[in-house]
Amino acid sequence: MSSRFDQVPDRRNTHSYKWDQSEKLFGNPDILPLWVADMDFESPPAIKKAIEGRAAQGIYGYTVMPDEAWDAITNWFTRRHQWPIQKSWLSTVTGVVTALSLAVELFTEPGGAVILQSPVYYPFYDVIKMNGRQVAANPLLHHNGRYEMDYAHLEKLMQDGAKLLLLCSPHNPGGRVWEREELVKLGELCRKYGVIIVSDEIHADMAYPGHKHIPIASISPELAEITVTTIAPTKTFNLPGLPAAYMVTPNPELKRKIDYRIKALSLHMTGFFSPDMILAAYNESEAWLDELLVYLKGNLEFAVDYLNRELPAVKPMVPESTYLLWVDCRGLGLDVTGLKELMYHKAQVAFNEGSTYGPEGKGFLRINLACSRSTLQEGLARFVKAASALAGSKTE
Ligand SMILES: Cc1ncc(COP(=O)(O)O)c(C=O)c1O
Structure with a gap:
């Protein structure tokens, strides 16, 4: 068929x-x-229809997210990923890479080391280097046809002073869906050395049957406290030409810094199509x-x-x-x-x-x-x- x-x-x-x-x-x-x-x-189809309807309005003015659209996001992550996020944890940004760049700028010092696990989606390098920080690479281990994390080397990078880790979860490229034990072990190291986790979870919805994406911040309140997660509907529903991404953290101190910087850059306005697109995506698709x-x-x-x-x-x-x-x-x-x-x-x-x-x-x-x-x-x-x-x- x-x-x-x-x-x-x-x-x-x-x-x-x-x-x-x-x-x-x-x-x-x-x-x-x-x-x-x-x-x-x-x-x-529901998204195409919603966008066509919105485009037909003809006046493309400043836009606000209604409560139902926020609910659509939080309900999706609760339902699909058993991660009950709250609206007050979310900050609007234009894209996930923008969010990663903001986090690097906000939570590390110029010249500071930022961990990534290579090979990795190439903008991870850009957001570190182009913000004047150093890449601290923790190359993934190629074991039995899949990538695994090298915890010993990770700990060494943290002992050497890295204070932020860019996690790609699920991982691009290589497609690993990190398992709970792997994330717990990673989280324990980050907590031990005071490292903030910035978890790019744009591929969260794309796990194949037999694999379950676990948002690292959903594992425990202690891990949620040190994590900023980036989420977006754009990979899942093929909308990358339209701006819509969110930074998520329950930590009020991290959130306050994020929101202040987003405001300073005037990145906080929601895209014209976002509310209708979000509602159609998360509620109907x-x-x-x-x-x-x-x-x-x-x-x-x-x-x-x-x-x-x-x-x-x-x-x-x-x-x-x-x-x-x-x-x-x-x-x-x-x-x-x-x-x-x-x-x-x-x-x-x-x-x-x-x-x-x-x-x-x-x-x-x-x-x-x-x-x-x-x-x-x-x-x-x-x-x-x-x-x-x-x-x-x-x-x-
Ligand atoms: C891991 C990862 N993060 C972010 C992005 C892009 O996000 P955005 O277009 O929202 O900046 C991609 C796109 O391929 C990706 O694979």
Whole structure:
């Protein structure tokens, strides 16, 4: 039976960051783009309808979030993640990366060390470095085909003075859904050394069956007290072009500093579409999300099977959440330039090149699975064909 997600929308000439920049970024207009993390799927019908209705009003004035919209957010996290957040813990920001940057600026000193666990979503580096702080990298350990945290090295970084940790939960790339014991252990270290946790949970809703995302702040009041969590509906419902993200903390001291800085930068106004979008997303689109997750799981299984069968030199890391597939391509024996050449010119496909996620990502590629199965199939086929030709030419 065909699914609504099987449709192949034409996103060219829509000012799409992913579809309309191939010539500029990769020097090849014919590329099939499976990189930046938005989905080639229409948002849920309820959201489209709400946004169309709002757009039709014609007056695009300053906007306020009604109580029902705040309730929609808090109810969602209570229902879906067993994390009973309160409206008074939330601060509005335009995006999650903005929130991470604000937290780094607010809770560390210039020149101070900020921990991240690499490889990681590349803006984590930017928000540390571009705020004049030092990256304290705790490289993830690659164990049994998945990433795990290196607690001994983490403790060393904290002993050396790092006072803030940027947690990516679920993790991008690699797709780990951190388990309770892992988060508890991490939290104990942070409490011992007075480290604030800034937990980016934008991928919270994307966990696959069999995996349960646990908001680190939901584990105990003691952990909630030292944590600022960033949440957003934008990954879940494919709305990243519209500003909507929230910083969450029950700690009044942290919250006061956050709100003051947000006000100073005048980032506090809510987006024009946000209230209607939030209501339609969190109150009316849950069934759509469950359907999406089934489709994505199908894409994931398809991609992993295909790569294992057709190109055994590469090793996909099966994600527990996110629609991103992190593939170890070191078996192809190419350096960064070689991998780019293979993707952009030989295969005519664009995945994310791994070294942008940190040195540990060298030799890896990240594939965006959030497209129709036929598009995914085409992208993988292009890559496998070009990579196989390369391997053939090496042995000739
Ligand atoms: C871990 C993570 N954080 C944040 C973002 C982007 O958030 P925003 O667009 O709200 O800044 C992404 C997008 O891919 C992401 O993967």
